[in-house]
Amino acid sequence: xxxxxxxxxxxxxxxxxxxxxxxxxxxxxxxxxxxxxxxxxxxxxxxxxxxxxxxxxxxxxxxxxxxxxxxxxxxxxxxxxxxxxxxxxxxxxxxxxxxxxxxxxxxxxxxxxxxxxxxxxxxxxxxxxxxxxxxxxxxxxxxxxxxxxxxxxxxxxxxxxxxxxxxxxxxxxxxxxxxxxxxxxxxxxxxxxxxxxxxxxxxxxxxxxxxxxxxxxxxxxxxxxxxxxxxxxxxxxxxxxxxxxxxxxxxxxxxxxxxxxxxxxxxxxxxxxxxxxxxxxxxxxxxxxxxxxxxxxxxxxxxxxxxxxxxxxxxxxxxxxxxxxxxxxxxxxxxxxxxxxxxxxxxxxxxx
Ligand code: 5AD
Numbered sequence: 001x002x003x004x005x006x007x008x009x010x011x012x013x014x015x016x017x018x019x020x021x022x023x024x025x026x027x028x029x030x031x032x033x034x035x036x037x038x039x040x041x042x043x044x045x046x047x048x049x050x051x052x053x054x055x056x057x058x059x060x061x062x063x064x065x066x067x068x069x070x071x072x073x074x075x076x077x078x079x080x081x082x083x084x085x086x087x088x089x090x091x092x093x094x095x096x097x098x099x100x101x102x103x104x105x106x107x108x109x110x111x112x113x114x115x116x117x118x119x120x121x122x123x124x125x126x127x128x129x130x131x132x133x134x135x136x137x138x139x140x141x142x143x144x145x146x147x148x149x150x151x152x153x154x155x156x157x158x159x160x161x162x163x164x165x166x167x168x169x170x171x172x173x174x175x176x177x178x179x180x181x182x183x184x185x186x187x188x189x190x191x192x193x194x195x196x197x198x199x200x201x202x203x204x205x206x207x208x209x210x211x212x213x214x215x216x217x218x219x220x221x222x223x224x225x226x227x228x229x230x231x232x233x234x235x236x237x238x239x240x241x242x243x244x245x246x247x248x249x250x251x252x253x254x255x256x257x258x259x260x261x262x263x264x265x266x267x268x269x270x271x272x273x274x275x276x277x278x279x280x281x282x283x284x285x286x287x288x289x290x291x292x293x294x295x296x297x298x299x300x301x302x303x304x305x306x307x308x309x310x311x312x313x314x315x316x317x318x319x320x321x322x323x324x325x326x327x328x329x330x331x332x333x334x335x336x337x338x339x340x341x342x343x344x345x346x347x348x349x350x351x352x
Contacts, residue, residue, distance in 0.1 A: 005033050012260040013040045023213035027253050034253065041256035041288035048263040049290050051334045054341035055325065056105040056136065056268075057098035057296040057318075060305035061086040065111025067140075067176040069163075071204065073235035073306045074111045080237050084301050085115060088124050098296045099131050101322055104340045107159065107293060109138035112176075118146040122153040129154035134340035136197070141177055144188050151192045156342065158189045159197035161228060165214040169206050186222060195343045197226030197266075202254055203246020204232050212254060220261045225343035226291070227265055229254045230272030233308035248277045252287055259288025264344050266291045274312035281312075282328055291341075292329070294321050 008022050018026070026037055062085040065074040073081065086094070095106045106128060110116070121139070128135050137150060138159035147158070162182055164170050170179035189196050200215040219227050231246030255267055268291040269284035281292070295302060295311075296318045303314050313321045326336055342348055 005029055006036060009033075009036055009040045009260070012257075013044050016261055016263055018216075018257070018261060020210070020213045020217060023216055023257055024209045026257050027209050027212060027250065029253075034249075037253065037256050038287035041259040042286055044259050044263050045288050045290055049344065052290070052337035052341075053285065053329045053334050054105070054266060054291045054337045055103060055322070056107050056291060056293045056341075057095070057101070057103035058107045058109060058293045059086075059091060059094050059098070060109050060295070060297045060301065061091045061094075062110035062113045062116065063301075063305050064113040064115065066114065067112050067174070069176075070173045070239045071201065071232060071235070073237060073308055075238060078237040081306060082304055084304050085113065086298075086301065088120055090298070091124060092127055094296060094298060095128050095133060096131065097318070099133055101296070101319065102336075103133070103296065104338070105134040105136060105157075106296075107136040107138055109159070110140075112140040118142075118149045121146075122149045125150055125153040125155045134342065138197075141181065141185055144192075147185075147188055147192055147194075151194060155194065156340075157195040157197060157226065159199075159226065159228070160185055160189065161197075161199040161201075162186070162215070162218060163199075163201055164204055164207065164211065165200065165218040166207070166211045169204065169211065172206065173204065183222075186224075190222075193348070195225040195348055196222070197228065198222060198224050199226075199228035199230075200254075201230060201232045201246065201272075202251045203244070205240065205243050212250075216254065216258050216261060219258060219265075224262070224265060225345065225348075226267070227258060227262070228268050228270050229258065230270035231276050233272055233275060235306070235308050245276055248273060248280045248283075252280065252283055255284055255289055256287040266341070266343065268293050271295070271312050272308065275308065275310060278312070281325075282332060285329070285332055285334065292325050294318070294325050296322075 136157040269289040
């Protein structure tokens with residue numbers, strides 16, 4: 001590499017462009033260079049998004065899933081997991097409590113569960129919008145018609161991680177879908193005017209720095225409004241039980257490089273990071289992240305949404321979890337956003 005690493009960081013912080021080779025170079029940097037990368041990402045975050053950290057209340061409303069993703073504890077083949085579905089009224093009451101706690105966005109996430117048909121979700125979204133909440137849906141692959149109905153009902157955002165940008169690896173890990181199909185969904189969501197979130201897992205077997213660079217370039221190409229990046233955590237009831245967990249340091253570098261590439265994106269300090277290493281949530285907030293998604297799912301269901309074991313925040317009440325996260329944000333000299341935290345990009349008309 002002819003160019004020096006400091007130059008690459010300096011230029012990326014100014015122009016928000018990187019080649020695949022440069023990304024691979026940054027992902028492998030160490031010590032002093034890593035500190036420079038993190039500091040540059042932190043400055044870009046501050047310049048474009050300020051000090052506010054957005055809190056999104058996560059409601060995990062069903063752990064039924066028809067899919068068999070090889071890394072996920074919710075895969076339908078996991079017969080040891082006790083399954084639950086929240087009723088629409090339970091979901092609504094949970095959102096009401098989240099609103100009372102101060103949340104201005106709720107994220108409705110579930111396994112791919114067809115029990116919740118398009119009309120059920122649409123009616124719920126309508127009710128939630130009347131509370132003055134921004135609504136993010138994360139219900140997996142659905143039809144264009146369903147996405148359209150939910151958008152018309154007022155849903156603001158949709159999260160659908162691409163998981164890995166390597167089509168072969170994607171196929172090996174996801175027997176139920178192809179990368180192409182997932183990318184199609186992301187384009188449909190974009191066309192419907194959603195703020196779109198995607199993201200990937202770091203530490204999947206068969207992944208390398210080149211694959212990870214492709215993940216970041218894909219997020220850049222999609223120009224996503226949100227991107228979640230978390231380390232892989234092995235779940236004992238999956239085929240990947242014996243694969244080692246993903247590296248926290250590499251995950252933090254991925255977040256930092258993505259911040260350089262996408263200065264306006266909302267990037268969460270993910271729960272998966274906090275699960276592997278308690279301190280990494282703070283570190284993520286200091287190298288590009290500006291969002292935390294505390295779990296507000298009723299306590300009796302929380303531990304059953306076991307995508308991976310010992311998920312951070314599972315054993316604390318939602319009120320306490322929120323308090324701890326606010327303390328962390330304050331200790332970092334940052335503040336908690338009080339608005340709905342829409343994408344700052346101009347192409348979106350906030351739905352109020
Ligand atoms: N380790 C890390 N992340 C996982 N996810 C699912 N299973 C795991 C795991 N074992 C992530 C996927 C999914 C999100 C809800 O959780 O990225 O999109």
